[in-house]
């Protein structure tokens with residue numbers, strides 16, 4: 001059963017909860033948590049000093065990783081919402097990244113909490129396109145677009 005305090009990632013089945021960006025069971029990962037805010041999705045993340053690129057600023061790979069997992073989680077949640085289904089219902093909608101595009105608009109400061117806000121641009125068949133902005137102190141520093149695709153049964157084979 002979904003409650004208002006739940007993050008999407010709380011509902012990932014254990015066998016897909018090891019992702020470096022969003023798996024709640026990966027103690028070395030970012031373990032992001034994403035929720036709905038109206039029709040947008042929100043993740044908040046505070047970078048660590050070791051996420052440095054240029055001193056004082058966040059590494060671009062971190063930003064891309066946050067956009068990636070924020071967006072795939074948003075895609076899954078959007079699919080459940082469209083289907084009118086609870087996120088624990090079966091069978092699960094599992095998404096992987098088909099493409100990830102990131103524009104780095106401004107340097108992203110390291111010493112503040114980042115806010116990622118996602119919008120569902122398109123749902124078509126097994127594909128969900130999500131646009132995600134990264135904000136630092138209310139300023140958009142990066143913008144990404146992810147094509148998330150429902151994981152085929154043959155994934156990995």
Ligand SMILES: CCCCCCCCCCCCCCCC(=O)SCCNC(=O)CCNC(=O)[C@H](O)C(C)(C)COP(=O)(O)OP(=O)(O)OC[C@H]1O[C@@H](n2cnc3c(N)ncnc32)[C@H](O)[C@@H]1OP(=O)(O)O
Pocket residue numbers: 008009011012013016017019021022068069072076077087092093094095096097098099124125126127147149150151152155156
């Ligand atoms: C909430 C509780 C529930 C549980 C929720 C569990 C979630 C659990 C996830 C945990 C994990 C997290 C994940 C993190 C994010 C990674 O880091 S995932 C790892 C990185 N990604 C990968 O390894 C993916 C590797 N690629 C693949 O496996 C396959 O290429 C894909 C992406 C599944 C697509 O293959 P396919 O299923 O054969 O796709 P296909 O039928 O050809 O295309 C379907 C649609 O997608 C589009 N598409 C496919 N590839 C692309 C592309 N590269 N560019 C643009 N469009 C594309 C196609 O054009 C097509 O669109 P339409 O023609 O319908 O408009």
